[in-house]
Amino acid sequence: MTVVAPxxxxxxxxxxxxSLTSVPTHYCPGCTHGIAHRLIAEVIDELAAKxxxxxxxxxxxxxxxxxxxxxxxxxxxxxxxxxxxxGIKRVAPEALVFTYQGDxxxxxxxxxxxxxxxVRGENITVFFINNAIYGMTGGQMAPxxxxxxxxxxxxxxxxxxxxxxxLRVSELLAQVDGAAFVVRRSLHDVVQIRRAKKAIRRAFxxxxxxxxxxxxxxLSSCPTNWGLKPDAALDFIxxxxxxxxxxxxxxxxxxxxxxxxxxxTADSSAAGADAAGSAVAGRARxx
Amino acid sequence: MARELLKGxxxxxxxxxxxxxxxxxxxxxxxxxxxxxxxxxxxxxxxRTFVQAESEVAAINMVYGAAAAGVRTMTSSSGPGTSLMxxxxxxxxxxxxxxxxxxxxxxxxxxxxxxxxxxxxLQMVKGGGHGDYRQIVLxxxxxxxxxxxxxxxxxxxxxxxxxxxxxxxGSLGQMMEGAELPPMRHLRLPGERPAxxxxxxxxxxxxxxxxxxxxxxxxxxxxxxxxxxxxxxxxAEVRFEEYRLEGARVAVVAFGTTARLAKTAIxxxxxxxxxxxxxxPITLWPYPEVQLRALVKRVDAMLxxxxxTGQMVExxxxxxxxxxxxxxxxxxxxVMPMPEEILEELRRSAHEAEAAHQxxxxx
Numbered sequence: 001m002t003v004v005a006p007x008x009x010x011x012x013x014x015x016x017x018x019s020l021t022s023v024p025t026h027y028c029p030g031c032t033h034g035i036a037h038r039l040i041a042e043v044i045d046e047l048a049a050k051x052x053x054x055x056x057x058x059x060x061x062x063x064x065x066x067x068x069x070x071x072x073x074x075x076x077x078x079x080x081x082x083x084x085x086x087g088i089k090r091v092a093p094e095a096l097v098f099t100y101q102g103d104x105x106x107x108x109x110x111x112x113x114x115x116x117x118x119v120r121g122e123n124i125t126v127f128f129i130n131n132a133i134y135g136m137t138g139g140q141m142a143p144x145x146x147x148x149x150x151x152x153x154x155x156x157x158x159x160x161x162x163x164x165x166x167l168r169v170s171e172l173l174a175q176v177d178g179a180a181f182v183v184r185r186s187l188h189d190v191v192q193i194r195r196a197k198k199a200i201r202r203a204f205x206x207x208x209x210x211x212x213x214x215x216x217x218x219l220s221s222c223p224t225n226w227g228l229k230p231d232a233a234l235d236f237i238x239x240x241x242x243x244x245x246x247x248x249x250x251x252x253x254x255x256x257x258x259x260x261x262x263x264x265t266a267d268s269s270a271a272g273a274d275a276a277g278s279a280v281a282g283r284a285r286x287x
Numbered sequence: 288m289a290r291e292l293l294k295g296x297x298x299x300x301x302x303x304x305x306x307x308x309x310x311x312x313x314x315x316x317x318x319x320x321x322x323x324x325x326x327x328x329x330x331x332x333x334x335r336t337f338v339q340a341e342s343e344v345a346a347i348n349m350v351y352g353a354a355a356a357g358v359r360t361m362t363s364s365s366g367p368g369t370s371l372m373x374x375x376x377x378x379x380x381x382x383x384x385x386x387x388x389x390x391x392x393x394x395x396x397x398x399x400x401x402x403x404x405x406x407x408x409l410q411m412v413k414g415g416g417h418g419d420y421r422q423i424v425l426x427x428x429x430x431x432x433x434x435x436x437x438x439x440x441x442x443x444x445x446x447x448x449x450x451x452x453x454x455x456x457g458s459l460g461q462m463m464e465g466a467e468l469p470p471m472r473h474l475r476l477p478g479e480r481p482a483x484x485x486x487x488x489x490x491x492x493x494x495x496x497x498x499x500x501x502x503x504x505x506x507x508x509x510x511x512x513x514x515x516x517x518x519x520x521x522x523a524e525v526r527f528e529e530y531r532l533e534g535a536r537v538a539v540v541a542f543g544t545t546a547r548l549a550k551t552a553i554x555x556x557x558x559x560x561x562x563x564x565x566x567x568p569i570t571l572w573p574y575p576e577v578q579l580r581a582l583v584k585r586v587d588a589m590l591x592x593x594x595x596t597g598q599m600v601e602x603x604x605x606x607x608x609x610x611x612x613x614x615x616x617x618x619x620x621x622v623m624p625m626p627e628e629i630l631e632e633l634r635r636s637a638h639e640a641e642a643a644h645q646x647x648x649x650x
């Protein structure tokens with residue numbers, strides 16, 4: 001589908017990405033998986049990489065991501081996508097290989113696989129959808145659930161005692177030498193979505209340049225299991241999740257940090273347009 | 288190729304290289320570690336993939352990825368490690384990708400020990416992972432067979448898009464004996480990867496390697512398809528050996544190292560005038576059911592010998608269905624049965640068979 005502005009009849013301003021199929025998604029209204037899919041697909045198109053992209057889906061709501069991307073896809077056991085992607089990338093080094101994983105998959109059952117993929121500097125790209133909950137199984141506590149957040153398996157709210165604080169995966173993986181590019185973005189408004197797309201593009205470029213492990217964490221919504229309307233769910237990301245999971249660049253290739261002082265983010269061009277986000281990014285970098 | 292003195296673990300690792308294995312993923316565990324060590328040198332020098340994984344869970348999923356991408360790939364391990372691979376093996380079966388697993392069995396359960404055992408029979412033959420699936424299981428009894436079975440395993444895995452297991456044990460992995468390695472095969476070119484593999488969707492619709500069928504009817508249909516494939520394998524790929532069964536009244540049924548020990552006992556028993564022989568399943572799945580059933584008509588008794596507390600004997604009993612007496616003798620926990628012990632059991636079986644025969648005659 002192409003919608004064109006009438007005064008520039010020959011210039012498309014909106015196109016359906018080639019790298020997405022036309023299959024309607026099963027995602028709930030207001031869920032940001034669709035946005036994340038679209039951004040990734042747009043970047044694959046921009047890189048003209050559709051014919052050499054191999055995705056690895058995980059277990060959770062995004063288990064059917066393989067139906068929505070119009071590229072070769074594998075579907076890994078719960079948490080094992082980075083290992084499966086390792087096997088693929090090692091024997092198909094020319095391919096653009098990415099995993100798409102939720103927080104239960106990546107940060108809980110797959111904690112070892114994601115950590116060691118980063119340790120090996122595995123030249124793959126990971127898209128980490130953090131919505132602070134297990135979506136597919138009906139809203140149970142995830143390793144990224146906020147303290148005090150009520151879920152189907154933490155009905156009194158997540159407690160620091162016995163359940164601990166949410167795991168900040170990007171900060172953790174940024175400590176690993178093999179990680180080349182680790183950033184956190186959000187999908188709660190248009191500015192953030194545009195910043196997220198730039199990060200997705202940069203992550204793929206890092207892989208294309210053979211620089212090592214790249215990951216974009218995307219703060220995402222789950223209106224159904226949060227019990228919020230879609231717009232309130234986006235506010236929840238902004239007001240509750242961003243303070244717990246600061247946006248920013250936790251690890252970028254050295255050449256980029258060595259650039260202009262104070263503008264060493266992967267998408268520094270966007271920083272000026274979003275002073276608050278830039279400040280948060282700066283804080284995250286210091287952390 | 289000339290015969291050379293080879294250690295079992297190194298022999299199967301090198302056989303995998305020559306069979307065209309492009310990617311190995313493993314984790315150190317005794318008594319198979321020499322295979323991983325050999326490949327850590329050999330694969331990089333040939334420009335192939337070697338990864339020491341963070342766990343056997345990761346190793347089998349790396350195998351899953353490489354297999355999904357259409358190359359010959361393998362892992363090797365021992366019981367505590369193969370237990371961790373069960374999840375992955377189920378997914379491999381559920382998405383019909385070919386791969387080779389070598390299990391160098393050791394004493395268990397739990398951490399057990401590092402001495403030879405055959406106690407992973409049920410895990411590998413019956414399927415230790417979830418769901419209705421099978422994998423081809425080959426049981427070598429010499430280092431030469433360990434080599435040959437590894438090569439065969441790659442061919443069978445590719446032919447049927449199935450996981451093929453070489454079920455060895457600690458003694459085979461650790462022993463050195465004369466054997467001949469196969470010639471080096473040509474590697475599959477990137478353009479020769481299978482049509483279903485994940486290679487990038489160039490000039491074709493995207494491929495999907497997945498084991499999910501959310502619709503129960505669809506899942507049932509997929510299972511029917513798997514069962515049809517398994518039936519085809521069962522009809523075509525049964526392998527077994529008969530040893531000195533001509534005129535035998537008692538048949539030992541044993542696989543792998545135990546069969547080898549039994550041959551020594553049988554030679555001694557024959558010298559004593561006992562009419563005994565050996566039936567050795569080489570494929571543990573598909574099991575040589577038809578051949579074993581036919582053997583019931585030729586012997587008066589069977590003696591199953593294993594290095595476990597009785598796992599394959601369940602299959603023998605099922606197939607024999609009480610038409611002849613089946614005795615079991617097993618040593619376990621890493622203890623190997625000595626030929627003298629097997630000989631003693633053979634004498635008992637022979638006397639029992641003789642007594643039963645006399646009873647029949649006098650009745």
